[in-house]
Ligand SMILES: Nc1nc2c(ncn2[C@@H]2O[C@H](COP(=O)(O)OP(=O)(O)OP(=O)(O)O)[C@@H](O)[C@H]2O)c(=O)[nH]1
């Protein structure tokens with residue numbers, strides 16, 4: 001294992017920056033560049049020391065620093081580590097890093113510190129991903145869920161399920177020893193019950209995945225409707241910002257506009273789109289195609305109609321297109337009276353005067369179900385896919401028990417389920433998958 005180094009703080013102006021070093025030669029490399037009252041190897045672990053970083057070739061002073069030493073295995077990575085606090089700004093940390101490289105360290109890859117922490121058993125893959133979630137958290141609620149999984153809540157659940165599957169495997173092996181005697185084994189009832197409980201537990205976790213995804217990636221709300229019904233006015237009202245151009249001319253919006261808001265801790269991305277109609281020109285045509293594309297990825301569609309006029313054929317055609325999606329019907333311009341009899345459940349608002357906007361917020365809130373934020377555990381597609389695969393194997397095993405299939409066959413399914421869960425926590429995960437996950441990290445984490 002070589003020794004790696006990287007700047008751990010973001011580039012730019014600031015009070016301090018930090019350079020990290022990790023690996024078997026961290027202390028020796030540090031010593032080649034550090035000059036203080038004591039030598040680094042004599043620092044008691046967990047203590048910090050003032051001194052200077054010098055160019056190892058020329059002896060030129062590069063920065064005044066504080067060095068903190070960790071001895072393996074009591075560090076983030078589980079290896080010997082140094083954290084060198086430099087002055088802030090772009091240059092000091094860079095110069096210190098360069099000196100460390102000259103002294104024998106290698107530039108770290110993105111996420112390499114965390115990857116080493118994982119290899120050394122400091123955390124599992126789910127926890128490593130949660131660390132990234134915490135860094136990327138867009139809202140307080142995102143950070144709460146990320147921290148919960150960083151401290152191992154999801155990992156624990158997965159490991160418990162895996163232990164129970166191991167018990168099932170052992171039971172199956174036991175009954176395998178008796179198959180010659182054509183007996184009905186009482187343990188089969190027990191196995192069936194355990195498998196049922198496990199599949200139920202996994203199902204519940206999977207059901208909440210969609211909200212977990214929306215929490216991490218943001219809920220996508222797309223505003224649609226025919227031209228001039230007030231979509232852009234509604235977009236601006238939701239964002240509390242005059243971001244979209246509003247005019248009385250139909251066909252004003254061409255491009256897809258987007259903006260972030262936060263609703264009850266959930267990050268929400270709102271999209272304003274071109275009004276849907278047979279396009280009158282090239283630009284509008286492209287705009288409408290874009291609008292349709294973004295509609296496909298919507299978690300929630302706000303279908304807007306102009307309440308000051310009667311419902312038209314065009315409105316109904318758009319409604320037919322979106323009605324299978326999760327949607328809310330918005331009857332806008334209610335300050336001008338409401339002439340629409342259809343859609344009794346529609347929300348009457350005025351995007352202009354903001355009348356009814358609170359109810360719209362309430363309706364969106366209901367879909368996000370923020371009271372049950374604590375139940376969200378699954379926030380990555382990788383987790384979702386693995387759990388779904390494990391569930392399929394468990395259900396197959398359940399079926400096997402019911403149909404009286406041979407124990408070997410049932411045991412195979414149980415084993416596959418266990419292996420799927422092992423790859424979920426990163427115990428048997430291919431290098432490629434790890435490369436992909438860690439490539440999303442910053443250098444220095
Ligand atoms: N009285 C009233 N007028 C509104 C309301 N919402 C929008 N309008 C007006 O309706 C016109 C069209 O509004 P936009 O927000 O540009 O409508 P749009 O649906 O985005 O239109 P396109 O981008 O052309 O598809 C503008 O003159 C707005 O001021 C409302 O709630 N009440």
Ligand SMILES: [Mg+2]
Nearest residue numbers: 231232252253
């Ligand atoms: Mg518009």
